[in-house]
Amino acid sequence: MIRIIARKEFAEIVRDGRFMWTAALMVLLLLTAMLAGWQRHGSYMATQAAAQGATNTQWLKQGDKNPHTAAHYGNYAFKPLGPLAFFDNGVTNYTGTTVFMEAHKQNFAIASPAADTSAISRFGELNGAMILQVLMPLLIIFLGFTAFAGERESGTIRQVMSMGISRTSLLGGKALGLAAAVLIVVVPCVIIGAVFIAMTDLPVVGEGLVTRIALLTIAYLAYAGIFLFLTLAVSAWSRSPRAALMVLVGFWAFTAFIMPKTAAEISKAVHPSPSYGSFMAAMKAHQARGFDGTPPWAELGKFQGQMMRKYRVSDVKDLPFYWTAVRMQRLEELDQRVFNQHFGAVTAAYAAQRRLQDRIGLLAPTLPLRSISMGLAGTDLIQQQKFQDDAESFREAMVSKMNGYLSKAAVSLNGVNSASNYLIANEDVFAIVPPFRYQPPALATTLSEHWMNFAVLAFWLGAAILLALLGVQRMSLERD
Amino acid sequence: MLEAINLRKSYGDHEALQGLNLKVNAGDIYCLLGANGAGKTTTINLFLNFVEPTSGTARVNGVDVTQNPLETKRYLAYIPEQVMLYGNLTAIENLEYFARLGGHAGYSAADYRSFLDRVGLQANAANLRVRTYSKGMRQKVGVAIALAKQAKALLLDEPTSGLDPKASNEFSALLLQLRNDGAAILMATHDLFRAKETGNRIGIMKSGRLVQELSTDEVSHADVERIYLEHMH
Numbered sequence: 097m098i099r100i101i102a103r104k105e106f107a108e109i110v111r112d113g114r115f116m117w118t119a120a121l122m123v124l125l126l127l128t129a130m131l132a133g134w135q136r137h138g139s140y141m142a143t144q145a146a147a148q149g150a151t152n153t154q155w156l157k158q159g160d161k162n163p164h165t166a167a168h169y170g171n172y173a174f175k176p177l178g179p180l181a182f183f184d185n186g187v188t189n190y191t192g193t194t195v196f197m198e199a200h201k202q203n204f205a206i207a208s209p210a211a212d213t214s215a216i217s218r219f220g221e222l223n224g225a226m227i228l229q230v231l232m233p234l235l236i237i238f239l240g241f242t243a244f245a246g247e248r249e250s251g252t253i254r255q256v257m258s259m260g261i262s263r264t265s266l267l268g269g270k271a272l273g274l275a276a277a278v279l280i281v282v283v284p285c286v287i288i289g290a291v292f293i294a295m296t297d298l299p300v301v302g303e304g305l306v307t308r309i310a311l312l313t314i315a316y317l318a319y320a321g322i323f324l325f326l327t328l329a330v331s332a333w334s335r336s337p338r339a340a341l342m343v344l345v346g347f348w349a350f351t352a353f354i355m356p357k358t359a360a361e362i363s364k365a366v367h368p369s370p371s372y373g374s375f376m377a378a379m380k381a382h383q384a385r386g387f388d389g390t391p392p393w394a395e396l397g398k399f400q401g402q403m404m405r406k407y408r409v410s411d412v413k414d415l416p417f418y419w420t421a422v423r424m425q426r427l428e429e430l431d432q433r434v435f436n437q438h439f440g441a442v443t444a445a446y447a448a449q450r451r452l453q454d455r456i457g458l459l460a461p462t463l464p465l466r467s468i469s470m471g472l473a474g475t476d477l478i479q480q481q482k483f484q485d486d487a488e489s490f491r492e493a494m495v496s497k498m499n500g501y502l503s504k505a506a507v508s509l510n511g512v513n514s515a516s517n518y519l520i521a522n523e524d525v526f527a528i529v530p531p532f533r534y535q536p537p538a539l540a541t542t543l544s545e546h547w548m549n550f551a552v553l554a555f556w557l558g559a560a561i562l563l564a565l566l567g568v569q570r571m572s573l574e575r576d
Numbered sequence: 577m578l579e580a581i582n583l584r585k586s587y588g589d590h591e592a593l594q595g596l597n598l599k600v601n602a603g604d605i606y607c608l609l610g611a612n613g614a615g616k617t618t619t620i621n622l623f624l625n626f627v628e629p630t631s632g633t634a635r636v637n638g639v640d641v642t643q644n645p646l647e648t649k650r651y652l653a654y655i656p657e658q659v660m661l662y663g664n665l666t667a668i669e670n671l672e673y674f675a676r677l678g679g680h681a682g683y684s685a686a687d688y689r690s691f692l693d694r695v696g697l698q699a700n701a702a703n704l705r706v707r708t709y710s711k712g713m714r715q716k717v718g719v720a721i722a723l724a725k726q727a728k729a730l731l732l733d734e735p736t737s738g739l740d741p742k743a744s745n746e747f748s749a750l751l752l753q754l755r756n757d758g759a760a761i762l763m764a765t766h767d768l769f770r771a772k773e774t775g776n777r778i779g780i781m782k783s784g785r786l787v788q789e790l791s792t793d794e795v796s797h798a799d800v801e802r803i804y805l806e807h808m809h
Contacts, residue, residue: 097677100673100677100681104662104673107664107665111664111665112664252661254656254660255654255656255660255674255721256674256677257649258649258652258653258654258731259649259678259725260646260649260652260677260678261646573626
């Protein structure tokens with residue numbers, strides 16, 4: 097029975113003039129968005145690979161110099177993106193792509209793609225995810241708002257119900273027919289997207305690509321299902337097709353435009369994150385007065401005493417390592433405690449904002465889908481954070497390796513106080529620092545961060561189905 | 577076949593139907609007469625289970641309509657004042673859709689054509705989208721749907737109002753065919769002439785009550801009109 101109804105619904109939708117132009121527009125936009133995304137991703141990755149390669153060479157070929165000075169010369173981390181970034185570039189336009197890693201300083205990521213583009217293209221950059229998140233619901237609404245309200249207005253609903261079919265079958269059939277009409281528009285585009293990925297020779301960043309694609313498909317299908325059943329529910333509850341359309345388009349604007357912005361503003365107001373200026377000022381001041389109130393010079397004095405007692409020497413020049421290097425490493429570690437606390441506070445504020453936004457998703461299904469989509473594509477703030485963390489680990493290892501090498505290789509310079517108090521190292525020494533490699537979070541980590549969003553999406557789907565079931569049961573067959 | 581027992585329906589204070597007792601047997605064409613608001617459409621809606629009765633029972637083929645609403649609809653065909661069809665589908669497609677909804681999936685394309693032939697739809701119209709159809713053509717497709725459903729009972733709600741005399745006459749001829757095939761037909765109508773011509777029984781309703789029943793072979797056209805008008809005053 098459901099299949100019979102679905103077939104007729106499908107035939108009717110497809111023959112309607114609305115279908116041809118909305119479908120054509122949708123296909124055109126989706127394909128354009130995917131092509132644009134593919135082009136953008138390709139050129140981004142080419143730039144990233146070239147830049148990372150150049151900086152790796154630069155580090156080795158920086159010229160013979162003191163290892164600690166080499167750590168000052170520093171190194172760059174350029175963030176690579178997974179292949180799914182072409183479909184959903186998430187926040188990557190607005191977050192830094194590059195971290196300068198140097199001795200004594202933890203830096204923020206800089207150089208966001210948005211900073212390089214003209215004012216106009218900052219808005220409405222096309223990507224496949226945006227089309228599916230924003231325009232697919234509109235397609236579903238346009239094709240489905242008359243489902244019940246239209247049949248009630250034209251009177252066919254009485255004829256249909258006089259045939260002796262249950263209201264639940266009617267809902268099932270309409271849902272299936274509408275789903276088929278939406279899927280024949282969307283699925284070919286999704287397949288083309290998958291073919292893009294399969295044909296790529298770009299490096300795969302992040303594991304579980306096939307699982308990610310499968311999960312993305314499930315999440316987007318659930319999202320489409322939410323709008324499909326909401327459309328049918330509203331159509332069943334509404335007095336007229338016009339009223340149904342108004343309610344649905346209102347909800348669409350609310351969830352797709354108003355709530356994402358509002359949720360961001362609310363979460364920022366509730367869990368404020370500091371501005372760059374005040375953050376840097378607070379961190380510098382903290383660094384100067386010392387992590388727990390003991391200034392760095394006093395800490396270093398204490399440390400010197402500890403070392404001299406430990407190695408039973410009366411002068412630092414008698415220590416079994418190059419004191420200057422160990423002292424610098426100690427200072428580095430003292431500073432790191434301050435960096436970690438301040439950067440950690442910002443990270444915690446972002447995480448709190450994110451959790452709050454996940455909860456606001458109970459009001460607007462676009463929010464959880466957006467988070468899941470960015471998360472699986474590897475383009476959300478969590479992964480940006482992981483990149484910054486990786487860069488910081490790299491920086492700490494780089495500084496500690498250079499200081500460590502110096503502390504062992506320059507023991508003979510202990511206490512020597514002249515212009516020749518300098519150990520010069522070459523490429524072979526710099527090579528003990530392996531090139532920077534970004535390790536994206538494991539898929540399991542991403543999923544555990546997003547369980548709430550999956551739950552909220554499932555809740556919405558369940559609620560939409562329930563509303564539709566209730567709606568058809570209570571639906572009047574009479575025109576008003 | 578169609579049976580109403582003390583059937584009542586009230587909407588708040590308004591009593592749309594006040595204890596209707598009615599029986600339409602196979603081979604009957606029972607015409608319900610009465611002013612607008614007399615309860616004719618409410619009666620039909622109750623047999624279709626489109627509204628729940630306040631009390632009393634409606635039975636189709638001996639089965640209680642509220643207890644087994646899906647089963648009783650299998651025996652029924654409903655033809656409203658305006659047969660509403662899907663404008664973007666052809667007559668054949670509409671017919672096939674409703675036949676399948678009614679549980680008859682076994683018809684061939686030739687069967688559908690012959691149903692439309694029997695109701696007198698022009699052959700070249702069968703494959704046109706029904707958006708372009710006149711009211712008469714739509715009513716014919718409505719009857720074809722009833723034929724395809726092999727309904728034991730027909731509920732007709734002013735099916736001929738607005739039809740020109742010729743179309744109305746053709747429609748009545750179709751009803752007689754259906755009756756001869758053994759269907760029980762309940763028709764709400766304002767057309768006293770048609771009721772006397774086509775029906776074998778007439779019921780006059782007023783303010784939710786069945787006030788008089790007649791057999792058409794015992795009265796003349798003039799009698800029907802006189803009795804009807806007496807009740808309306």
